[in-house]
Amino acid sequence: MSDVPAMPGEAAFLTHNTLDVPLTQAVLDDKKMLQQQVEDQTQFIHLLLHQLATPLTSLHGSVYLLGEDSLSHDQRREFLDLVQQQVEHLQELLQSLVALQDLEAGMLEARPIAFCLSSLVEEVMGKFHSPELTYSGQPDLPDVWGDRWQVSQILVNLLSNAIKYSPTDAAIAIGATRQSENIVEVWVHDRGLGIPADAQGRLFERFYRVRHHDRANISGTGLGLSLCKLLVENQGGHIGFESVHGAGSRFYFTLLTAQHS
Numbered sequence: 088m089s090d091v092p093a094m095p096g097e098a099a100f101l102t103h104n105t106l107d108v109p110l111t112q113a114v115l116d117d118k119k120m121l122q123q124q125v126e127d128q129t130q131f132i133h134l135l136l137h138q139l140a141t142p143l144t145s146l147h148g149s150v151y152l153l154g155e156d157s158l159s160h161d162q163r164r165e166f167l168d169l170v171q172q173q174v175e176h177l178q179e180l181l182q183s184l185v186a187l188q189d190l191e192a193g194m195l196e197a198r199p200i201a202f203c204l205s206s207l208v209e210e211v212m213g214k215f216h217s218p219e220l221t222y223s224g225q226p227d228l229p230d231v232w233g234d235r236w237q238v239s240q241i242l243v244n245l246l247s248n249a250i251k252y253s254p255t256d257a258a259i260a261i262g263a264t265r266q267s268e269n270i271v272e273v274w275v276h277d278r279g280l281g282i283p284a285d286a287q288g289r290l291f292e293r294f295y296r297v298r299h300h301d302r303a304n305i306s307g308t309g310l311g312l313s314l315c316k317l318l319v320e321n322q323g324g325h326i327g328f329e330s331v332h333g334a335g336s337r338f339y340f341t342l343l344t345a346q347h348s
């Protein structure tokens with residue numbers, strides 16, 4: 088046990104110094120950081136278990152009921168649909184987790200190239216087959232610099248959310264404008280549910296989902312926006328949003344121009 092006297096507020100650290108050397112502020116800071124990392128990991132595992140438990144419980148129930156001989160054809164169909172939905176949800180969860188993990192471990196390096204953003208936006212929009220989506224890119228928009236596939240994933244996530252959290256048929260506008268010599272801003276504007284003010288500060292946290300009755304029946308993993316944030320930062324950009332609950336949201340992110348200095 089150390090004979091270094093404990094200062095008020097430092098007792099927990101100082102009494103655990105088994106090397107019998109005075110603890111410097113740097114050592115204390117490292118220890119604090121490690122404790123924080125352990126706490127973050129524990130919380131992450133806790134959230135992950137919770138995310139896995141819900142679809143698994145539902146799957147278990149549906150599979151059990153599918154074994155009942157007395158089910159009508161329609162009831163069987165209904166349970167099979169439920170099984171399919173839960174399996175898709177688990178697949179989505181797994182894919183997002185793998186991508187998040189790779190990004191955090193620095194394994195998903197950006198392979199930046201110069202490319203035409205408008206062509207990419209139109210390509211991504213085409214996948215949604217949704218006439219509500221419109222794109223208005225500034226006509227003389229310069230080429231941007233980034234990993235084309237990773238930027239497409241950011242767009243897919245933001246567009247999926249805009250559609251998911253808006254009433255059917257509500258218009259969704261996508262745009263891109265040059266913000267300065269080196270920066271282009273891309274945005275997705277919807278007139279959907281919006282985000283309650285007290286939830287706005289937590290939106291980019293892993294697994295965070297807004298709890299409000301207006302979206303109680305909309306499913307998700309709570310990973311889409313944290314993934315977007317990492318992907319945007321991987322291109323050297325930043326992401327943000329403005330939103331009014333009940334009126335809609337505007338999510339935006341920045342990319343470097345191909346000719347940036």
Ligand code: ADP
Pocket residue numbers: 248249252277279280281282290295296297302306307308309310311312313336
């Ligand atoms: P998920 O959609 O899987 O729950 P996300 O990380 O993509 O997870 O989003 C986190 C939360 O932010 C969502 O639960 C949703 O309530 C809110 N949100 C995201 N995008 C929008 C949007 N365009 N309009 C309203 N709410 C949104």
